[in-house]
Amino acid sequence: MAKFEGLDTPKGLGSLNQHLADRSYIEGYTPSSADVEVFSQINAAPDSSKNPHVARWWNHIASFAENERKAWAAPVAETKAAAPIPAEKKEDDFDLFGEDSAADDEWEKEVQRRADEHAAKKKAAGKGPGVLKSAIIIDVKPWDDTTDLAELEKLVRGIEMDGLEWKASKLVAIGYGIKKLQISCHVEDDKVSVDDIQDKIAAYEDFVQSTDISSFTKL
Incomplete structure (x- = not known):
């Protein structure tokens, strides 16, 4: 795991x-x-004016309850980067927003595993179906x-809807050199429309070119 020292100093926070x-x-x-x-x-x-990335991360981690943080497992190892595109591949054939590397599959599997684990705990506790949710x-x-x-993620996380x-x-x-933001959420099916979420994200038109649903799983 990456080690950080002196986090009570400007130098440590800068690192x-x-x-x-x-x-x-x-x-x-x-x-x-690790978090x-x-x-x-x-x-x-x-x-946030001095260390915006730390502030964004700190606020996100702080949003979880202490008992939730204690339940987090050890870090999932990152998957090796995808192989480079062959030189002979024509630029016209390159899909700029095409299928992602195996790293995406690994991350989506982890999100699915946690969703399944959550559902299993609810079932073991004898809870009924209750509120229908999706991941x-x-x-x-x-x-x-x-x-x-970083600002794009801040804007997306700033979208608030009941459920x-x-x-x-x-x-x-x-x-x-372009990266996309891949972000997960839980929604209450009766309260939240996925189309509404996408519309609200797309409203940040200076930042957002488009949105897609990568995965939709019932909890």
Whole structure:
């Protein structure tokens, strides 16, 4: 696991800020014990004007209850990057927003595993079906490589709807130096329309080129 020291100093927070510039979590694609360990070393909310990536990460981790953070497992190892595109492949044939690498499959499997685990715990506890919920993974694609993805994620997480709860996220390389934001959420089916979520994200038209639903799973 990446080690960070002196998180009570500007230098230490600066190092962590650089680490989180293109990551949603300390290690892997979902919150883990690594996040808990680093989070415990920071005593107050970081200054977003000085360390915006740390502030964004800290606020996200702080949004979880202490008992939820204690239940997080060890980090999921990152998958090796996808092989480069063969030189002979024509540029016209390149799908800029095409299928992602095996890393995406690994992350989606982890989200699905956690959803299944949650459903199994509810069943074991003898709870009825109750409120119907779904776990959704949304791909948010920027216009180009100059888009501020940290600000984009902040805007997306700022969308509030009754029955909507934002979960894990990550940045995924899609070609030519461009990355997309892949973010998951839980929704109450009777209250939240997926189309409404996409419309609200698309409203940030200076940041968002398009959105797609990568995964939709009933909880």
